[in-house]
Amino acid sequence: MGLTVSDVMKLPSMVGAEVIAGHAGLSNPVESISVLEYGATTAILDQLFRNNIFSGNELVVTAFANIRDDVNAQCDNIRRYHAVGSVGVIVYYVGIIMPEINQRLIDVCDELGFVLISMPPMKMDLRYSEVLTEVLFSIFREQQKERFFVSSILDRLSGLPPEQRNMSTLLHMLSEHLRASVILTDRKGKLDTAVFWPRIMADVVSDNVPDWIKKVAGSNKFSVPLEDKTGWLYRCPTLLSDSDDLQLYLLKFDELLTDDILWQASELIRLFIHIWNKNHGKFVTAELIRAIINGNQIQMNRLAEVFHIQVKDLDQMWIFLPKSEQNGYDEKLLQRCTDCLSRSSTVFLISYYEENLIAFAHGSSTASQRESVEQDLVQCMTDLKAPYEIVCCNCLDTITEVQNAYLNSTQHFDVARKVYPQKRILHMSDILFAMTCKQIIDTPAALDQYWPILAHLKKASPEIVSTVSAYLLDADSNMAKTAKLQFVHLNTIKYRLRSAQDLLGYAPSQMPDAYPLYIAVALMRILDK
DSSP: OOOHHHTTTTTTTGGEEEEEOGGGGGTTBBOOEOOOOOOOOOOHHHHHTTTTTTOOEEEEEEEEETTTTHHHHHHHHHHHHTTTOOOOEEOBBBBBBBBOOOHHHHHHHHHHTTTTEETTOOOOSSOOHHHHHHHHHHHHEEEHHHHOOHHHHHHHTTTTOOOSSSSSHHHHHHHHHHHHHHEEEEEEEOEEEEEEEETTTTHTTTTTHHHHHHHHHHSSEEEEETTTEEEEEOOOOOOOOOSEEEEEEEESSSSSSHHHHHHHHHHHHHHHHHHHTTTTTTHHHHHHHHHHHTTOOHHHHHHHHHHHGGGGOOEEEEEESSSTOOOOHHHHHHHHHHHHHHHOEEEESEHHHTTTTEEEOOOOOOOOHHHHHHHHHHHHHHHHHHEEEEEEOHHHHHOOHHHHHHHHHHHHHHHHHHTTTTTTTHHHHHHHHHHHHHHHHOHHHHHTTTTTHHHHHHOHHOOOHHHHHHIIIISSTTTHHHHHHSSSSSHHHHHHHHHHHHHHHHHHSSSHHHHHHHHHHHHHHHHHH
């Protein structure tokens, strides 16, 4: 979560300070700190708050100097700051400038869970700058440690009142976190929402933003001038290719943003739209994926129209199954899989469905191209050390085929994995064969047909059984590959396969002899015999 109000209380500059009220808010995060200089409840204050719709988990430092005797104004300021997302107030010079902390002010802070902190009273040598410096440094240090900010920002947003959970608040949060301007447009580049950081930048660059956005076209960033400084306008990646109506840009001066930050910013907007935002009339990818898998034709058609996607073009499905129930939403996995698919397909959907990550894509037209994508995903899993199993289903022509593929893959994966422990990616053919084997095991009459082969295999030496199994199930009937898997010479594999033919009466390297042997060794693995 980063720095909290409770953490602030532990800073050296807060020694002697006391939490007077609002203890329920001590766990709230702190992302900025400012000074309340003008607190009189006048038209000027109203205008200031209208132009400051969200402060973003801010601590306020004040002595209530110009309203020291006006408890009503003090309470009104607390309510205003709470309404724009501030989390607490640090009061200086109690007993010097402000006579005392009134019980009504304490009651208001307790009611709102707004932390009221009193610095040591009757001390004139205290300075705002000490607390301001320490808090800002601590915020920076915590943000440097926080590599993935999507979950933490969404968590903070979820704690706000419903009226504050909107796109504008989210963009303010993102802008404050990255210390960058955040610009949201439609696909044609028309400005939707913009938040500038620092806010004075609005007057300096807002008129130039439309032209800059046009110049970004065809690239991911564009160099922009600002007096003697150089900045970069970045176009964030989209998770739905050309099907999403919104485009996110970040503008940052004097510091480069990484690809990881750009991706997370885009993912933050996408997840917010899924969870909360109704103003844009958007639906997250997960809802379309759910409609496809569940066969909800009406909803599928409606959502596909929103995304401008032809569902019939999505003929390939990837299923990422977690190896453990503890494996929840994985931002790294989603990011890397998105990158892999974006390089191979112009149309794709990717999101979580139940506990599984599901991706639909317009598959490559040739087997060699599909194999290249598989190698990329295998490398992705290796790099991430991701605890997921992968099933790839190609050439899906109808929604019924998609439904059957998903249901069969999730229900029979464990059996298929027993048959093919060496494969990094299982295909629909592997799943279907595992289902066939399971049907044989569950049907006594069918299983009886294979008992003679199983009996002969049990009498054979472990080396012959292992070689025949590896040759047929793991090595695609390739002797050289089998030798590598068995850590023996190629001639040894040839000898063992000839011995297997002598013993079993079936030639492992010839059809149709290999077919019953293939099933028999698969049954052995499933039955663990």
